[in-house]
Amino acid sequence: MNRFWSIVRRDLRLALRQGMDSLMAVMFFVIAVVLFPLGVGPEPNILARIAAGVIWVAALLASMLSLERLFETDFEDGSLELLLLMPLPLEAVVMAKVTAHWLTTGLPLIVAAPLLAVLMNMDGDGFSVLVLALILGTPSLSLVGAVGAALILGSGRGGMLLSLLVLPLFIPVLIFGVSAVDAAISGFPVRAQLLILGAFLLAALPLCPWTSAAALRQALE
Amino acid sequence: MNRFWSIVRRDLRLALRQGMDSLMAVMFFVIAVVLFPLGVGPEPNILARIAAGVIWVAALLASMLSLERLFETDFEDGSLELLLLMPLPLEAVVMAKVTAHWLTTGLPLIVAAPLLAVLMNMDGDGFSVLVLALILGTPSLSLVGAVGAALILGSGRGGMLLSLLVLPLFIPVLIFGVSAVDAAISGFPVRAQLLILGAFLLAALPLCPWTSAAALRQALE
Amino acid sequence: MALFSGDDLLCIRGERVVFAALHFAVDAGGALLLTGANGSGKSSLLRLMAGLLAPANGRIAWDGEDTGEDPERHKARMHYVGHLDPIKPVLTVAENLRFWAVLKTGNGAAAGGALEAFGIAHLAGVPGRYLSAGQKRRLNLARLETSPAALWLLDEPTAGLDAEAVAGLRNAIARQRSVGGMVVLSTHAEMALDGAEVLDLGDFSAATQMTPAAEETP
Amino acid sequence: MALFSGDDLLCIRGERVVFAALHFAVDAGGALLLTGANGSGKSSLLRLMAGLLAPANGRIAWDGEDTGEDPERHKARMHYVGHLDPIKPVLTVAENLRFWAVLKTGNGAAAGGALEAFGIAHLAGVPGRYLSAGQKRRLNLARLETSPAALWLLDEPTAGLDAEAVAGLRNAIARQRSVGGMVVLSTHAEMALDGAEVLDLGDFSAATQMTPAAEETP
Amino acid sequence: MIQKFANPARFIRLSQALLPWMAGLTLAFAAVGLYLGLVVAPADYQQGESVRIMYIHVPAAWMALFCYTAMAIAAAVGLIWKHPLADLAAKSTAPIGAAFTFLALFTGAMWGKPMWGTWWVWDARLTSMLVLFFLYLGYIALVNAFDNPARGIKASSILVLVGFVNVPIIKFSVEWWNTLHQPASVLKIGGPSIHPSMLWPLLLMALAFTTYYLWVLLLRLRGEIIANKIRVLRLRRVHGQA
Numbered sequence A, B: 001m002n003r004f005w006s007i008v009r010r011d012l013r014l015a016l017r018q019g020m021d022s023l024m025a026v027m028f029f030v031i032a033v034v035l036f037p038l039g040v041g042p043e044p045n046i047l048a049r050i051a052a053g054v055i056w057v058a059a060l061l062a063s064m065l066s067l068e069r070l071f072e073t074d075f076e077d078g079s080l081e082l083l084l085l086m087p088l089p090l091e092a093v094v095m096a097k098v099t100a101h102w103l104t105t106g107l108p109l110i111v112a113a114p115l116l117a118v119l120m121n122m123d124g125d126g127f128s129v130l131v132l133a134l135i136l137g138t139p140s141l142s143l144v145g146a147v148g149a150a151l152i153l154g155s156g157r158g159g160m161l162l163s164l165l166v167l168p169l170f171i172p173v174l175i176f177g178v179s180a181v182d183a184a185i186s187g188f189p190v191r192a193q194l195l196i197l198g199a200f201l202l203a204a205l206p207l208c209p210w211t212s213a214a215a216l217r218q219a220l221e
Numbered sequence C, D: 001m002a003l004f005s006g007d008d009l010l011c012i013r014g015e016r017v018v019f020a021a022l023h024f025a026v027d028a029g030g031a032l033l034l035t036g037a038n039g040s041g042k043s044s045l046l047r048l049m050a051g052l053l054a055p056a057n058g059r060i061a062w063d064g065e066d067t068g069e070d071p072e073r074h075k076a077r078m079h080y081v082g083h084l085d086p087i088k089p090v091l092t093v094a095e096n097l098r099f100w101a102v103l104k105t106g107n108g109a110a111a112g113g114a115l116e117a118f119g120i121a122h123l124a125g126v127p128g129r130y131l132s133a134g135q136k137r138r139l140n141l142a143r144l145e146t147s148p149a150a151l152w153l154l155d156e157p158t159a160g161l162d163a164e165a166v167a168g169l170r171n172a173i174a175r176q177r178s179v180g181g182m183v184v185l186s187t188h189a190e191m192a193l194d195g196a197e198v199l200d201l202g203d204f205s206a207a208t209q210m211t212p213a214a215e216e217t218p
Numbered sequence E: 001m002i003q004k005f006a007n008p009a010r011f012i013r014l015s016q017a018l019l020p021w022m023a024g025l026t027l028a029f030a031a032v033g034l035y036l037g038l039v040v041a042p043a044d045y046q047q048g049e050s051v052r053i054m055y056i057h058v059p060a061a062w063m064a065l066f067c068y069t070a071m072a073i074a075a076a077v078g079l080i081w082k083h084p085l086a087d088l089a090a091k092s093t094a095p096i097g098a099a100f101t102f103l104a105l106f107t108g109a110m111w112g113k114p115m116w117g118t119w120w121v122w123d124a125r126l127t128s129m130l131v132l133f134f135l136y137l138g139y140i141a142l143v144n145a146f147d148n149p150a151r152g153i154k155a156s157s158i159l160v161l162v163g164f165v166n167v168p169i170i171k172f173s174v175e176w177w178n179t180l181h182q183p184a185s186v187l188k189i190g191g192p193s194i195h196p197s198m199l200w201p202l203l204l205m206a207l208a209f210t211t212y213y214l215w216v217l218l219l220r221l222r223g224e225i226i227a228n229k230i231r232v233l234r235l236r237r238v239h240g241q242a
């Protein structure tokens, strides 16, 4: 456990020292959402209608982009092969890095979301469910994305390739995330959607670190 | 000129040999657009209403992402500092790399755009203007993006930082690009918007390579 | 019987046989020097020994037991120094070293003395990005001193080091061997280590040997 | 008067003075060997000479004229080999070399012979990704033979090379000097070059000199 | 048994014998199927002649799903038993599957224009088919992304398994999403009961598509094996080992 937390602490420290790394995902999130009123036009009812969808899509893209470097810098400077040779399971290393990643990007995203909901004119009833759904959904995005980040290591392609691999897998989270918010706005119950998001998370929690570790071992051959 | 084309040829060859590098930007473009119906819902009239905006925003994001590696691999393996030491102006090197980049990503994007317009249920009157606006707009995106790509070199941040620098600069292209399409659909003249897009391009053509070159010199200090 | 040994090893990289039918054996307190021309497979052999690569054929054993069987134990008794220096530019020298020490041993107490041993104690507070090529190498080598390990695997450890640092490394290796540790290292420079066995990878290159495995890989 | 010279050079990197009040001079056919401990500033000096870094003080001159005044001309008369090997994994060895030759001279005719000189002619059709560390270095050095240049700047050119390749490099340097070319190189290994001047960077390190710049940088 | 077929040389010989059969069967099934479908079968009273698109569209859609399953199985075999031929089979299937998926999408769109008055609607089945197409593209991109072909195959084998777990989840979520927003009434397709005069050509075309898949798969596998051999020989020569 000591080893696990020392990796989490290191990654947090790296994120904080490297200027505004953690802020950057949020800023991308904000800018991507703000592009829509500019592209689509300012009519409030249209914006309100598409608000939940746009916020979730932007969250997907922001997670995806920030995941790109999850293992890459460690791979390039030889840290990753050394981590593999340390006396703790590679799955734990992956879990530690995903934890740090979520703390530095997922969490700020959740904090910023209500603000963007206001910008997009979203109905007030959706706010709390939006935040809840993001709390359940973003860790799944980080976990699934970690698999993609491990698979592309060494290809030298980065974001482009990652998006192709990972975005289709994000679709269920997107759909249930949006539908929870839409249901809340229309006054329907949201329990089912939130439960499904939670179930995704529970399934991803053991499966994804295991798959990522397998992919990392491949990459270091 | 011989030197200029030899860089263009090399970059094209790299893109083609590296599997489907040039196709990847298009694929991201397509997937990003497809996420919107999934997020916003399938009603055809809503989709048609936001189609031009969504397509342009996705084109912005796709250019931005593909620009991330414009100089990076050359920076990392020492090619860039050697290019700086070759007997041709660094501005010409930048122009050559931007040309190759646009041929491998901007062009395929333009070809794919009408297809996405169909998926998004866009009114048929907008198609030809969408393509025209993209032809004028995407080279500007590549040029402006090159400045951002040069600025982020060595920061180890990649896409995240680039998007912050570059997306705000893309906004004028977005606004006039969308408004040209919207005008065409509503039956208004589109000359003014297209002229403005052309003017951006003419301004970016000398300014951006010069600025990028300055940024590259900084990065290599 | 030798403590650390490899039997009939076959290494395939990039769809090509790098070396075949290679044997090695190191005893407690022993040293093995890997030599050979560029591309002969020194780095590849060290990665096999570390468990980063799996041999296409043959086995690597510790005390008679296959190292692949209990990789966690093999990891715990080994220090590996590769071509790359795993140093974060934004962490200070001391923080960089401490991180690896904690991961290896569970606590990072010994980090200070290790910097001393490689002459970079005065850089302890300097961020990694300000280090020159040789200073990075020294910091990477300092990991060796943070915790005892029975086996050291060093890939061209002297690359980029100045004479003083090479002497420091030679001392460290002598200390390691005097307490019964083993050292395997690759080098192009002449490195006089008393009683070290030399393994020339050129002797096992596939040029001289045609194995069936090479023909069957699709 | 020396053909290539530096006067009273001050180099600041990472907000720290690396060396100060450094002078150097190389004549036609001459060689300058940069030595010094890790971090003493060998690479930094070579980058200054190439024009990749600007000196914080002092000037570098060619035939009495400041090299910064006409950088294009300075670039045309120089070959620089840095720490990194600019080799694309998907291009073949021949394509990699030809690209740089075309950029340097406008056409790439001489590429074949250059591979010969560094013993990698048989690798001409191999993609860069299959090369080992030393093979990459040889390919990088082969650029030197694709076109004549009055000045060679080599940063630890022997790193990772085996004995045969080092001999090839020494020959190339001798040829270059025999036609009146100059060579500046940094190295940790002993490299016997007849009549080479040695510049020990340790003599100019800021440890012995306290400049105001060092104190004022925050 | 597995070892027997793992030997590429033996596989080359075996496939040599199988190839003419596959080609012949494909042509025969397709000829009869097309004749029955385009000439003998009646036009639909509602859809008119455009119903004949079905004889391409439906088998293509079936094969799209079949190929992904085959890829997942081959990938699992390749990862678990390190079977080189299985790895190559997964790699060789991907472009064929992607082509079938594209064909299903394309013929579907061609059909949709006369039937629904639009090329595309965001219906659950259509959408999940589009996502499947992306999964294929992702696989192909990853397989080709690496300098080292072996690494590309291993990484993409993991990807296809992850994707395979996700396909049912995606399908289910898309269906849920779709029914939430829009009634399915517009998209009611035909009916479950189908007249034998239409069933026969459909089945024959499905058989033709299957044998076509096997035919092309064999061709591609042979190509891959030979390309690998050439690469190995060239490398060996180049490194002075021949």
Ligand code: HEM
Pocket (backbone or CB within 6 Å): E054, E057, E058, E061, E062, E104, E105, E106, E107, E108, E109, E111, E112, E113, E115, E125, E126, E127, E129, E130, E189, E190
């Ligand atoms: C791009 C648009 C379309 C796509 C992606 C698509 C996709 C599919 C798929 C995946 C299947 C196989 C489903 C299964 O066997 O479980 C299928 C079957 C079928 N499709 Fe389409 N389709 C499209 C358009 C159409 C249109 C416009 C029609 C006609 C109105 C149509 C009629 C059929 C029929 C009759 C079947 C067989 C139904 C069955 O086996 O139960 N499709 N399609």
Ligand SMILES: Nc1ncnc2c1ncn2[C@@H]1O[C@H](COP(=O)(O)OP(=O)(O)OP(=O)(O)O)[C@@H](O)[C@H]1O
Pocket (backbone or CB within 6 Å): C013, C014, C015, C018, C036, C037, C038, C039, C040, C041, C042, C043, C044, C045, D129, D130, D131, D132, D133, D134, D135, D160, E148
């Ligand atoms: N990642 C890789 N993928 C494929 N082939 C590789 C890889 N790394 C090295 N090789 C090949 O394996 C062979 C052995 O390489 P290795 O790095 O082990 O040599 P080496 O003896 O360490 O050489 P050097 O002295 O140049 O460091 C080389 O011929 C090289 O082409």
Ligand SMILES: Nc1ncnc2c1ncn2[C@@H]1O[C@H](COP(=O)(O)OP(=O)(O)OP(=O)(O)O)[C@@H](O)[C@H]1O
Pocket (backbone or CB within 6 Å): C129, C130, C131, C132, C133, C134, C135, C160, D013, D014, D015, D018, D036, D037, D038, D039, D040, D041, D042, D043, D044, D045, D201
């Ligand atoms: N990019 C950089 N930014 C800031 N400082 C740097 C940078 N690179 C090197 N330095 C610092 O400049 C000093 C000189 O570094 P340089 O790389 O020139 O040394 P060197 O003599 O080449 O050493 P080595 O033998 O280890 O290669 C070092 O103390 C180092 O800390």
Ligand SMILES: [Mg+2]
Pocket (backbone or CB within 6 Å): C042, C043, C044, D132, D133
């Ligand atoms: Mg090596």
Ligand SMILES: [Mg+2]
Pocket (backbone or CB within 6 Å): C132, C133, C134, D042, D043, D044
């Ligand atoms: Mg140096």
